[in-house]
Amino acid sequence: MDTEDHAKMIIKYAGRNLLSGILFGLGIAAFIDETVFHQLLRWHHFYDKSTTDIGLISDGLFHAFSWFATIGGLFMFADLRRRRALWLKRWWxxxxxxxxxxxxxxxxxxxxxxxxxxxxxxxxxxxxDIVWNGVAILMILAGLIILFQTRKHKRKESSLDA
Structure with a gap:
């Protein structure tokens, strides 16, 4: 596949790169939240308005969601790599x-x-709350900056491999 065909392939799958990254990001953030704050630090459960047993069950369901999103994003990532359509900068x-x-x-x-x-x-x-939401806003802004840099009408051929 020559450079021009490769560039067209990546452009064709730009949305799929974005969706794969979003799913993986949702899943990994949920996984880290559940592992660190729910299990290791034991600061809270997903649902704290009932018994500890209900809290643990809710954590298990939350953990399952995080893995479904993570694995879904990784399957899409693998498919993009197989098609030689992975645009890593957009995925990040x-x-x-x-x-x-x-x-x-x-x-x-x-x-x-x-x-x-x-x-x-x-x-x-x-x-x-300020630290938690502040970090969230910083991640969103960083993601938007990267996505802004990968807009279709501003794309340069050299940025496709980045």
Missing amino acids: GGLLLGAGAFQLYDGLIQHKVMGLHQIRYVDNVWVY
């Missing part, structure tokens, strides 16, 4: 966008709007 932009979107959704909707759990049950929870 999607990953950061997906991870940041998950974390911001978790911090605002699940923690505050729905009240399923707090990041940590302490007097000054707002400090944790």
Whole structure:
């Protein structure tokens, strides 16, 4: 496949690169949240409005979701590689966008709007909220910057391999 055909292939699959990165980002952020904050630190469960047993069951379901998203994103990644249509820079932009979107959704909707759990049950929870949501916003911004750099009408042939 020559360079021009390769560039066309990558452009054709630009959306799939983005979706694969977003799915993987959602899954890996959820996996890290569940592993670190739910299991290792034991700060909270996915659902804290009931018994510890219900909290553990909810963590298991949450963990399953994270793995489905992660594996789905990786299957798409493998397919893109097989087709020689992987656009790594765009994929990383999607990953950061997906991870940041998950974390911001978790911090605002699940923690505050729905009240399923707090990041940590302490007097000054707002400090944790600011850090949690601030990191989410930084990931979203980094992902958007990368995706902005990979827009179709601004693409240069040399950036396809990046």
